[in-house]
Amino acid sequence: IVQRDGRALKELLSEIHFADIADLLEELNSEEATYVIKLLESDITSDTLMELDEDVREKILDRLSPKEIAQELVEMDSDDAADVIAELDEEVQEQVIEEIQDEELAADLVELSQYDDKSAGGLMARELVKVKETWTIAGCVREMRRQAKNVTRVHSIYVTDKEGHLTGRLSLKDLLTAPDKAHISDIFIPKVDYVTVETDGEDVAKLMQKYDLEAIPVVDEEGMLVGRITIDDMVDFIKEEAERDYQLAAGISEDVEADDSVLLLTRARLPWLVLGLIGGLAAVFIMQDFEAALDRYAILFFYTPLIAAMAGNVGVQSSAIIVQGLANDVVKGSLFSRFVKELSLSLINGISLALLVVAFNQIIGQPVNVSLAIGVSLIAVIIMASIIGTFVPILLDKRGVDPAIATGPFITTSNDIFGILIYFYISKLILHF
Amino acid sequence: IVQRDGRALKELLSEIHFADIADLLEELNSEEATYVIKLLESDITSDTLMELDEDVREKILDRLSPKEIAQELVEMDSDDAADVIAELDEEVQEQVIEEIQDEELAADLVELSQYDDKSAGGLMARELVKVKETWTIAGCVREMRRQAKNVTRVHSIYVTDKEGHLTGRLSLKDLLTAPDKAHISDIFIPKVDYVTVETDGEDVAKLMQKYDLEAIPVVDEEGMLVGRITIDDMVDFIKEEAERDYQLAAGISEDVEADDSVLLLTRARLPWLVLGLIGGLAAVFIMQDFEAALDRYAILFFYTPLIAAMAGNVGVQSSAIIVQGLANDVVKGSLFSRFVKELSLSLINGISLALLVVAFNQIIGQPVNVSLAIGVSLIAVIIMASIIGTFVPILLDKRGVDPAIATGPFITTSNDIFGILIYFYISKLILHF
Numbered sequence: 071i072v073q074r075d076g077r078a079l080k081e082l083l084s085e086i087h088f089a090d091i092a093d094l095l096e097e098l099n100s101e102e103a104t105y106v107i108k109l110l111e112s113d114i115t116s117d118t119l120m121e122l123d124e125d126v127r128e129k130i131l132d133r134l135s136p137k138e139i140a141q142e143l144v145e146m147d148s149d150d151a152a153d154v155i156a157e158l159d160e161e162v163q164e165q166v167i168e169e170i171q172d173e174e175l176a177a178d179l180v181e182l183s184q185y186d187d188k189s190a191g192g193l194m195a196r197e198l199v200k201v202k203e204t205w206t207i208a209g210c211v212r213e214m215r216r217q218a219k220n221v222t223r224v225h226s227i228y229v230t231d232k233e234g235h236l237t238g239r240l241s242l243k244d245l246l247t248a249p250d251k252a253h254i255s256d257i258f259i260p261k262v263d264y265v266t267v268e269t270d271g272e273d274v275a276k277l278m279q280k281y282d283l284e285a286i287p288v289v290d291e292e293g294m295l296v297g298r299i300t301i302d303d304m305v306d307f308i309k310e311e312a313e314r315d316y317q318l319a320a321g322i323s324e325d326v327e328a329d330d331s332v333l334l335l336t337r338a339r340l341p342w343l344v345l346g347l348i349g350g351l352a353a354v355f356i357m358q359d360f361e362a363a364l365d366r367y368a369i370l371f372f373y374t375p376l377i378a379a380m381a382g383n384v385g386v387q388s389s390a391i392i393v394q395g396l397a398n399d400v401v402k403g404s405l406f407s408r409f410v411k412e413l414s415l416s417l418i419n420g421i422s423l424a425l426l427v428v429a430f431n432q433i434i435g436q437p438v439n440v441s442l443a444i445g446v447s448l449i450a451v452i453i454m455a456s457i458i459g460t461f462v463p464i465l466l467d468k469r470g471v472d473p474a475i476a477t478g479p480f481i482t483t484s485n486d487i488f489g490i491l492i493y494f495y496i497s498k499l500i501l502h503f
Numbered sequence: 504i505v506q507r508d509g510r511a512l513k514e515l516l517s518e519i520h521f522a523d524i525a526d527l528l529e530e531l532n533s534e535e536a537t538y539v540i541k542l543l544e545s546d547i548t549s550d551t552l553m554e555l556d557e558d559v560r561e562k563i564l565d566r567l568s569p570k571e572i573a574q575e576l577v578e579m580d581s582d583d584a585a586d587v588i589a590e591l592d593e594e595v596q597e598q599v600i601e602e603i604q605d606e607e608l609a610a611d612l613v614e615l616s617q618y619d620d621k622s623a624g625g626l627m628a629r630e631l632v633k634v635k636e637t638w639t640i641a642g643c644v645r646e647m648r649r650q651a652k653n654v655t656r657v658h659s660i661y662v663t664d665k666e667g668h669l670t671g672r673l674s675l676k677d678l679l680t681a682p683d684k685a686h687i688s689d690i691f692i693p694k695v696d697y698v699t700v701e702t703d704g705e706d707v708a709k710l711m712q713k714y715d716l717e718a719i720p721v722v723d724e725e726g727m728l729v730g731r732i733t734i735d736d737m738v739d740f741i742k743e744e745a746e747r748d749y750q751l752a753a754g755i756s757e758d759v760e761a762d763d764s765v766l767l768l769t770r771a772r773l774p775w776l777v778l779g780l781i782g783g784l785a786a787v788f789i790m791q792d793f794e795a796a797l798d799r800y801a802i803l804f805f806y807t808p809l810i811a812a813m814a815g816n817v818g819v820q821s822s823a824i825i826v827q828g829l830a831n832d833v834v835k836g837s838l839f840s841r842f843v844k845e846l847s848l849s850l851i852n853g854i855s856l857a858l859l860v861v862a863f864n865q866i867i868g869q870p871v872n873v874s875l876a877i878g879v880s881l882i883a884v885i886i887m888a889s890i891i892g893t894f895v896p897i898l899l900d901k902r903g904v905d906p907a908i909a910t911g912p913f914i915t916t917s918n919d920i921f922g923i924l925i926y927f928y929i930s931k932l933i934l935h936f
Contacts, residue, residue: 089713121713215680247648279742280522280554282735284717301734302715308738309712312745313827320752320823320910321816328828329835332848339820340852346816347856350809351863357805358867368797371804372790375811376783379919382812383754383779383912387772390753394746395761402762415765419773423780430784434791477753479816486812 080109088114092121100129108138116145119154128157136162140169148175149195149303152182182297190274191267193307194288194297200228203237203255207248210240226285228295229258236287236295238262264289267296274299275308276399315397319390319477321346342479349483353378353490360494363503369436370497373444374490380423380448381455381489382482388412388459389477396467397474408460416456420449439501447496451489458485513542521547525554533562541571549578552587561590569595573602581608582628582736585615615730623707624700626740627721627730633661636670636688640681643673659718661728662691669720669728671695697722700729707732708741709832748830752823752910754779775912782916786811786923793927796936802869803930806877807923813856813881814888814922815915821845821892822910829900830907841893849889853882872934880929884922891918 083091083106091110095103095118107115107130119127119142131139131154139158143151143166155163163183170176178196185191201210214227227240238260248257264287265274278286278301288297314325321342326335353374363370395401401408424445431441459481463473497503516524516539524543528536528551540548540563552560552575564572564587572591576584576599588596596616603609611629618624632650634643647660660673671693681690697720698707711719711734721730747758754775759768786807796803828834834841857878864874892914896906930936 087714089715279738281520282522284735301738302717305712305734305738305741309741309745312742312749316745316749316752316827317823319749320819322820322823326824327831327833328824329833332844332851335824335848336851339817339848340855342820343813343816343852343856344859346812347809347859350806350812351860353808354802354805354867358802361801364797364801368794368804369787369791371801371807372787373783374804374808375786375919375923376780378808379779379783379811379815379915380776382815383776383915384772386753386911387755387775390750390755391759391761391768394749398760400760400762411765415768415772418765418769419776422773423776426777426780427784434787478819482812482816486808490808 079106083110084114088117089121091118095130096123096126100126100133104130104133107134112141113145116142120146120150124157127154131158136165137169139166143179144170144172144175147195147197148178148182149193149297151175152179152192155179156183156187185267188271189267190265190269190271190288190299191297193271193274193303194267194299195303196297198228198287198295198298199226200230200295201240201254203229203231203253203258205254206250207245207252207254207257208250210245210254226287226298228262228287228298229254230295234295235293236262236264236289239287262287265299266291271307272311272397275304275311278304279308311397315393315474315477318474319386319393321479345479345483349486352487356487356490356494360498360503363494363498363501367440367497367501367503369440370444370494374493376427377448377451377489377493378486381451381485384416384419384452384455385459385481385485386477388456389463389473389481392460392463393473393477396463401464405461405464408464409457412456412460413453416453417449419456420452423452424448443497443500444493446500447493450492450496454488454492455485458488512539516543517547521550522554524551528563529556529559533559533566537563537566540567545574546578549575549583553579553583557590560587564591569598570602572599576612577603577605577608580628580630581611581615582626582730584608585612585625588612589616589620618700621704622700623698623702623704623721623732624730626704626707626736627700627732628736629730631661631720631728631731632659633663633728634673634687636662636664636686636691638687639683640678640685640687640690641683643678643687659720659731661695661720661731662687663728667728668726669695669697669722672720695720698732699723704740705744705830708737708744711737712741744830748826748907748910751907752819752826754912778912778916782919785920789920789923789927793931793936796927796931796934800873800930800934800936802873803877803927807926809860810881810884810922810926811919814884814918817849817852817885817888818892818914818918819910821889822896822906822914825893825896826906826910829896834897838894838897841897842890845889845893846886849886850882852889853885856885857881876930876933877926879933880926883925883929887921887925888918891921 091114095106098106103126107118119130122130143154146154155166158166167176167179170179182191182196199214201213205213227242227245228236229238229240231237238258239262240254240258244257263277263281263283265277267288267290274286277283283301285298285300287295288299290296317325322338323341324334324338326338357371357374392401427448428441428445431444462476462481466476467473524547528539531539536559540551552563555563576587579587588599591599600609600612603612615624615629632647634646638646660675660678661669662671662673664670671691672695673687673691677690696710696714696716698710700721700723707719710716716734718731718733720728721732723729750758755771756774757767757771759771790804790807825834860881861874861878864877895909895914899909900906
C-alpha cells in the first residue's frame with residue numbers, strides 16, 4: 071500500500087472476501103483506505119463499505135465525490151444504500167441522489183430514508199421477487215429470472231393481485247413441481263405473514279422469531295407490497311437490541327465499543343457515574359442525620375456498604391429478569407400475583423441472608439439486639455429492592471417507555487438511598503437511639 | 504376442551520398457526536395439553552412441540568408412549584428431533600429410537616445426539632440439498648425435487664465430489680439460467696465457507712454474521728458433508744448467548760425467566776447475593792480495623808457506600824464493554840495500549856467525580872484535608888476498578904474461560920472490598936490517623 075503498487079494490490083485483494091477487506095481497511099488511515107476503495111471494483115467496494123464500522127465509513131465517504139458515492143450505492147441493496155445516505159450531510163445527500171442515474175432507485179432511496187430507522191419501513195429492502203396471480207408458471211419462471219438479477223438472495227416469492235396488493239406467497243418447491251401451464255393462482259399459498267411500514271422493529275423481530283420466518287413482506291397503508299425484511303438484517307437488529315439492554319444495565323448510555331475513543335467512552339459512562347455519585351452523597355446526608363447513634367452503635371455504620379450492595383444487587387437481578395421477560399413477551403398474569411411472587415422470593419432470600427449476617431455478628435461478638443436490627447432491616451431492604459426492581463420496569467413498559475433504562479444505575483442508585491434510609495429507621499426503632 | 508369435543512376443537516385449531524397453538528398449550532395443564540396433542544395431526548403437533556417451553560414439553564412427552572414420541576420425531580427436522588431425544592431419560596431414548604421405522608433417520612439421530620449441544624455438530628440438521636459435480640442440470644433439478652421433499656426450506660445447494668466431500672455450492676440463480684445439458688461442474692462455485700462438527704457455536708455465529716450467511720455446511724473430520732446450520736437456528740443461539748451474558752452481569756446464574764417458579768429463581772439468584780454478602784462483611788472487618796479514626800473523622804465512614812458504589816459501577820461498565828468487545832471480536836491492539844486507554848479514561852472520570860465530591864464537601868463544611876483524602880482515594884479507586892474490570896475478563900478469555908462470568912457480582916464484590924481498603928489506606932496516609 072505504501073508503495074501504491076495498484077496492480078499487485080488489486081490482484082491480492084481480489085482473492086479476499088469483502089468482510090476481510092473491511093477488517094483490513096479499519097487498520098489503515100482514512101487516506102490509505104480511500105485509495106484502496108477507489109482501486110477496487112465497485113461491486114466489491116460497496117459490500118466492503120457496508121461491513122465497515124460507521125465512523126470509518128464516514129471518513130472514507132468524506133473523501134469521495136458525490137458521483138463516486140452514487141456509484142457505490144447503485145451496487146448496494148436498497149436498505150443498505152438508504153442507511154448510508156442517512157449518514158451523509160443533507161447537502162451531500164441531495165447531490166448524491168442527483169448523481170444516481172436509475173430514477174426508480176433514486177425514488178426508492180428517497181422513500182426509504184423517510185422511514186424511522188427502527189420501523190419495518192426503515193429495515194426493509196425494496197428488492198424482492200414478486201409475481202402476479204394471473205401469470206402462468208412458465209411466464210413466472212421467465213419473469214423471476216429477470217427479477218432475480220436484482221435480488222442477491224431469493225428468500226420467498228410474494229404474490230400480488232393486479233394492482234400490487236399482497237395476497238400470498240409461492241413456495242419454490244411448488245413452483246418447481248407444478249406443470250408449466252398452470253397459473254400462479256392455482257398453486258400459491260393465500261396465507262402469508264406480513265408487517266406494515268409502521269411496524270416497530272422489535273415487533274418484526276418477535277414475529278419472525280415466533281414463526282421462524284426467514285423473510286417477511288412489508289406493505290404500506292393500502293396493503294401494497296413495498297418491500298421485504300430478511301432475517302439476516304434482523305439478526306443484527308436483535309443482537310444490537312440485546313446488547314443495548316445489557317449496556318444500559320451496566321450503565322453505558324450510548325452504543326460504544328471497546329475500541330471507541332476515550333472521549334466517546336467517557337461521554338457514555340460519566341453521566342451514569344454522576345448519578346451513582348448523587349446516590350452516594352444522599353447516603354452521606356442520611357448518615358449525618360443519624361450521627362448521634364455513632365457512639366453506641368458504630369457497627370451500624372460499618373454495615374452500610376453491605377446494605378447498599380444488597381439493595382443494589384437484588385434490584386438489578388429483579389429488573390434484569392423482568393426486562394428480559396418483557397422483551398420476550400413472557401410476562402403474564404396479574405400485577406397482584408407477580409407481587410406475591412416477588413414478596414415470597416425476597417422473603418426466602420432475605421431470611422437466608424439475614425441468618426448468615428446474624429451468625430457472623432455473633433462470631434464477631436456483637437450484642438443480639440444489634441444483630442436483630444441489622445437482620446430485620448436487611449430483610450426489609452431486600453423486599454423493597456425487589457419490589458422496586460420488578461415494578462418500575464413494568465410501569466415504564468405500560469407507559470410506553472423502554473424498561474431497559476430502568477435497570478442498572480437508576481435502580482441501583484434509588485435502591486441505595488431507600489435501602490440506607492430504611493436500614494437506619496428500622497435500626498432506630500429496634501435500638502431506640 | 505373441558506367437554507372433550509374433539510371434532511370441533513380439531514377444526515378450530517386447524518386454522519391456527521402452530522406457534523399460537525403452543526402458546527395456548529402452555530396455559531393448559533399437562534393432561535389437557537396431552538389430549539390436544541394426541542388429537543391433532545402429527546405434522547402440526549411436531550412443530551407445536553418444538554415451540555413449547557422445555558419444561559412443558561417434558562411433561563407432555565412423559566404422558567406419551569415411546570411409539571407416539573417416535574411418530575412426532577419423524578415429522579421434525581433432524582436437529583430438533585435430536586434435541587428432543589436428548590431431553591428424554593436414557594431408557595426412554597432407546598425405546599423411542601427402536602420405534603423409529605426409518606433406519607437412516609434413527610442412525611442420524613443417534614449420531615446427532617453424540618455432539619456437544621453448543622458445537623456445530625449439535626446445532627446442525629442433517630437435511631440439505633446436495634448435488635454431485637458430475638450431474639447434468641436436468642438430472643440435478645430432478646434430484647433436487649426429490650430431496651426438497653425432506654427439506655423444509657432450501658437455503659443453499661451444496662456440491663460434493665463422488666465420495667461426498669464438500670467441494671462448493673450452487674447458486675439457484677445460475678441453476679435457473681443454465682442450459683439443461685450443462686454439468687454441475689461447469690456452473691458451481693468452488694468457494695464455500697464451511698465449519699466442522701467440532702466448531703464452537705459461537706464461532707459459527709461469528710462466521711455467519713461476518714459473511715452474512717443464511718446457511719453454512721458442516722463437514723466431518725474427513726471433509727465429508729454431513730449437515731448444515733441455518734441462520735434461524737443461530738438467531739435463537741445468538742439471542743440466548745447475549746441474554747445469558749446480560750443475566751450473568753446482573754447476577755443470575757441459571758437461565759431463568761420471569762415466569763419460572765420461586766424455587767428456581769431463588770436457586771439462580773441466592774448464590775450471587777451470598778457472594779455480595781461476603782463482600783459486605785469483608786467491608787465490616789476493614790472498617791472495624793480503622794475504628795480508631797471514628798472519633799475525629801466520622802465523615803469518612805459516611806462515604807463508604809459512595810466509594811463502594813463507584814468501585815462497583817466503574818467495574819461493571821469496564822467489564823461490560825470488554826466482554827461485549829471480546830464476544831464481537833473487536834478487542835484489538837496490545838495489552839499495554841489498552842492499559843493506557845483505561846488509565847486515561849479513569850483519570851478523566853475520576854478527576855471529574857472527585858471535583859464534584861470536593862465541592863459538595865466544601866458546601867457541607869468539611870475540612871479541606873478530609874475532602875482531599877476522599878477525592879484522592881476516589882480517583883485511585885476508580886482507576887483500580889476500571890483496571891480490574893478490564894483485565895480480569897481479558898485474562899479469563901486468554902485462559903479459555905467465558906469472560907461473562909467475571910462481570911456483575913464477581914467484579915462488584917471484589918471492587919467493593921479493594922475499594923474500601925484503598926480508601927482507608929489513602930485517607931490514613933493523608934490524615935495521619
